[in-house]
Amino acid sequence: MNKSDISSLDSAYKSALTALLFQLADDDFILAYRGSEWLGLAPHIEEDVAFSSISQDTMGHAAMFYKLLEDLGEGNVDDLAHSRPAEGRRNAVLLEMVNGPGHYLSHPRYDWAFAVVRNYFYVQSKKIRMDSLKNSAYEPLSQIAIKVNMELFYHLLHWKTWFIQLMNAGGESRKRMDEAIKKVFDDFDGVLTLGLMGSEMNKHGLIESEDTLKQRWKSSMVPIFESVNLSMPESFGMKSGNGRIGEHIEDLSAALAVLSEVYNIDPAASW
16 A cells, blocks of 8 residues: 555554554654764764764654654654653653663763663564565555665664674673663563554554564574573563553653753754
């Protein structure tokens, strides 16, 4: 189905499509912001440039998904990005969690191991979703998935390299990575779930089933885990809440207050 058919969408199809798009857009939007907070704080200057570029790409992906929602009549892009309250967001809770204690402008004590694990695991799951969405029944979404996928190759290579190097470094590095992996797995099911309308998304040919995507993510990670002497757990958690149904932690409200500050002062400004 292409953009010109929007007016003829039945309500069940449109509900499933908008639910999926809000997940995709909100995930990228909040994680891009968390990435931007590392500017000037990354381990070295080359990483500062690389991580900033990845975060910029990710925010661009969010903008494309929000634009599809605008085309569906859900509101304009700027409002969708900046004016919705925390309880209206559908991003995974793991992605909204702070990078660590402190503030990026004052005494930040951020956890690089957590940043590496969260971004690597997320980008791998995003790559699997984009591979599936390339065959989506909604043509505008499939076209965007193809564009996004080209950039994900480099994002994935970047985080995979960091993950393997830090895991193989031993000592304090391995210890901190093991702790970060546990923290990420405590909430990673919130990233992998498609929410309450997952079966409808699959039924309408928008994306493959949640179980298929989860299994594909696990299969893609097993060789990497084995290479660093790590076992893949049987299941993952959703310890901090299910963001797909609007459950969030205070970290998200605080982040949105910063992200929307300029927009709330002057809604006519471009974001």
